[in-house]
Amino acid sequence: MANHTLVFIVLGLTLAAFVWGRFRYDLVALSALLVSVMLGLVPADQAFMGFGHPAVITVAAVLVLSRGFERSGVVDMIAEQVLKVGDRLFLQLVALTTTVVVLSAFMNNVGALALLLPVAMRLAREHDTSPSLLLMPLAFGSLLGGLMTLIGTPPNIIIASYRGSVSGDTFGMFSFFPVGAVVALAGLAFIVLLGWRLVPDRAGKASTEEMFDTANYLTEMKVTEDSKAAGWTLRELQRELEETIPVLAVLRGDQRRAGHAFLGVLKEGDILLVEAGPEEMKLLEDKAGLSLGVSADEQRDPQATAASKADEDKPQASRKAEKKAQRKERKEERKATDTEGLELLEAVVRNDSMMVNRTVTQLRLQNQYGLHLVAVARDGGRLKQRLRDIRFRPGDVLLLQGGESNLTESLATLGCLPLARRNLPLGQPRMLLISLGIFALALVAMLADLLPAAVALSAAALAALLVGVLSLRDGYQAIDGPVIVLLGAMIPVGQALETSGGAKLIADSLLLAGEQWPVLVLLIGLFAVSMLLSNVINNAAAALLMAPIAASLAEGFGVSIDPFLMIIAVSASCAFLTPIGHQSNTLVMGPGGYRFGDYWKMGLPLSLMVMVVALPMILLVWPL
Structure with a gap:
């Protein structure tokens, strides 16, 4: 042939x-x-001579310089x-x-x-x-x-x-x-x-607020005296459930701690704020012995029990009307406060992400990266299937929870682009001028035919790394x-x-x-x-x-x-x-x-x- x-x-x-x-x-x-x-x-x-081709070297250098522009502000x-x-x-x-x-x-x-x-x-x-x-x-x-x-x-x-x-x-x-x-x-x-x-x-x-209207999915599950989960850590709870059910927060008395930062054991009276539908709620009840936190408001407001007893003497129609109004008020209050301080972040999966075609279990998001996966949206709508069954695709929007200390590094490693609000500017004025100066020198060298493009841009990328415009690790990650x-x-x-x-x-x-x-x-x-x-x-x-x-x-x-x-x-x-x-x-x-x-x-x-x-x-x- x-x-x-x-x-x-x-x-x-x-x-x-x-x-x-x-x-x-x-x-x-x-x-x-x-x-x-x-x-x-x-x-x-x-x-493998193609890997040393000037086009390949030039593309790599441009990627490093681009990351330098980002880091310098x-x-x-x-x-x-x-x-x-x-x-x-x-x-x-x-x-x-x-x-x-x-x-x-x-x-x-x-x-x-x-x-x-x-x-x-x-x-x-x-x-x-x-x-x-x-x-x-x-x-x-x-x-x-x-x-x-x-x-x-x-x-x-x-x-x-x-x-x-x-x-x-x-x-x-x-x-x-x-x-x-x-x-x-x-x-x-x-x-x-x-x-x-x-x-x-x-x-x-x-709208990401519509895709991730979290307050409508939050459920309070209470650790009772008979709960199997009493004495468990959250990691032990997830292992026992064999399911990825995000615990966004643990409420203990007046204290509220984000799920990713809660490292202790669960105690009687704790309330878990979870992202759960009917199937997940039943799983929490059957395997962990948690009960629907219907009395959560009473726990935070002890006067509620006494008030409800005092209302028993009122006519039935009046009691029903008042209870309906109270439920509506509590629902509105919950929508306004439940996600407060939970450090939720949206991120989009890039084409080159290591997450593509893999599940949350295979990636070990919680154990290896310290991230809770709360929800996934695709084609503008929130996916309803179980989180552990979702295979990620490029363009998926993820709702994540994690600590600020490792969030940026984890997302960069996973290949996700954060969509959260940013505080501008991020860079330092000195590095900004240095970054522009290095790039300008590379342009002059190219325009004056002093150096080929691959050499000039590689030298500029090296200079940016040497003077600290971005770290060596950032430089490698940029490629x-x-x-x-x-x-x-x-x-x-x-x-x-x-x-x-x-x-x-x-x-x-x-x-x-x-x-x-x-x-x-x-x-x-x-x-x-x-x-x-x-x-x-x-x-x-x-x-x-x-x-x-x-x-x-x-x-x-x-x-x-x-x-x-x-x-x-x-x-x-x-x-x-x-x-x-x-x-x-x-x-x-x-x-x-x-x-x-x-x-x-x-x-x-x-x-x-x-x-x-x-x-x-x-x-x-x-x-x-």
């Missing part, structure tokens, strides 16, 4: 696995690389200004989307979105705006901003490196700016003037392992497509089929195919696969390679049609309450507008 046929089979199976989504994309890419080596498509001694300083825009939806959209567009040009676009997502949630809550109207524009804005510079998005870095490998000269830091800036401005105008109107308003479902593995594994596979003659075969077939067509028609087709591909697989993988085909097409027409490569760079970064095409889209799915089919409603017209604006600009700046 010819080598190019084997390459097509490997790539076809790889694309199918990417679309299926059963296995994470880095594992799929690594499998494709190893199979290619075994089939002789990639020389064994070159199998650069982004928080900007976000603090965004929060002052007021309650007009138009101004909120302009401020958020413009900010994320600018930030995404100079840092990882997922990082820029992750930093502004809590700001958008806070704006939505403070001004009673539906989060769904803000978050999709924010996600799409992060993709548009990445088009403007070399470091804005991985496809730009990949295309620049590929150009260097075929022509000896790479694209520079701002080579993408003339086209990218015009497309970003046009996209920004579309989003804030028209696009947001195409986004479904899910005010009732998407997105799955993306690095994807790039390192797919670069040799993409080269195999070219060296086997597969890319030339595809290009020749396209040239033969469209020999009567003008070049512009094939450019439109190339743009559309690359854009559609980026909506079902990772954008970096789309750029790696399409770049050799674009180069072969340019060679077949006997024209410049630059406009063809620029088309791949722009189209591979515009995944607006699905929530799985880019991490930014997935991150807002849960908090925004979106469904899979919501994205194309704004994404399709935005994609068409990008194509209409980008193609003439590319041909103007990079003529054939």
Whole structure:
């Protein structure tokens, strides 16, 4: 069997696995690389050379620098200004989307979105705006901003490196700016003037207060004299129940202690504030001997018992009316106070999270990370199934309880993005200036051709670590392992497509089929195919696969390679049609309450507008 046929089979199976989504994309890419080596498509001694490729090093350095911007307070300083825009939806959209567009040009676009997502949630809550109207524009804005510079998005870095490998000269830091800036401005105008109107308003479902209306799920269970649970710790209680039932607080007399911080044993008279439905309540009664805390209010207010006895002499109708009023009053009081001081936090599961496809039991959230899982929301609604049976997905919104001391570190390790309100600014003024200064020196070195992009940005990342802009541990955590593995594994596979003659075969077939067509028609087709591909697989993988085909097409027409490569760079970064095409889209799915089919409603017209604006600009700046 010819080598190019084997390459097509490997790539076809790889694309199918990417679309299926059963296995994470880095594992799929690594499998494709190893199979290619075994089939002789990639020389064994070159199998892992992709991990040292300039594109991979540049992406890693940009991720570290992006985390440095976060830690130094650069982004928080900007976000603090965004929060002052007021309650007009138009101004909120302009401020958020413009900010994320600018930030995404100079840092990882997922990082820029992750930093502004809590700001958008806070704006939505403070001004009673539906989060769904803000978050999709924010996600799409992060993709548009990445088009403007070399470091804005991985496809730009990949295309620049590929150009260097075929022509000896790479694209520079701002080579993408003339086209990218015009497309970003046009996209920004579309989003804030028209696009947001195409986004479904899910005010009732998407609001996290509605998803996690905790007070309506809280139940008081009392430890009585006959309770088996008397003398147990909360950990022993969970082990005996063989179920994950969150105990948010333990009430003992006038003291109230959060469940994650209660390390003692339960005593008679203790009241457990638990997140429980009818099945869980029965489990607590049967296995732990706890009783429904109907007398909890009496325990906190001993006069209630005496008052109820005094009321026995009143007419029955009057007693019923008064009891009904008292129950209503207690219910309203409970809704207002039960969650007070319980340190509940919302977080969204990232695409690269270690939680994906795993359960709370497998992760050992309580024992290993000190976190209580209280509830899970998906597609804008709270999941009703048992917590221990839920397998987490990217975009899930989690309601967690934990101590402030280890909360940030635990969420970072798990791969979750906190949605809680943040105190701005977080950074130190001195580090802010140092961080900007280091990045400015790297830009100067790149613009003056003193250093290649990979070397300049790596030196900047190293300097940021050495001077303490961020710790070494933070630097390693900033590097997105799955993306690095994807790039390192797919670069040799993409080269195999070219060296086997597969890319030339595809290009020749396209040239033969469209020999009567003008070049512009094939450019439109190339743009559309690359854009559609980026909506079902990772954008970096789309750029790696399409770049050799674009180069072969340019060679077949006997024209410049630059406009063809620029088309791949722009189209591979515009995944607006699905929530799985880019991490930014997935991150807002849960908090925004979106469904899979919501994205194309704004994404399709935005994609068409990008194509209409980008193609003439590319041909103007990079003529054939």
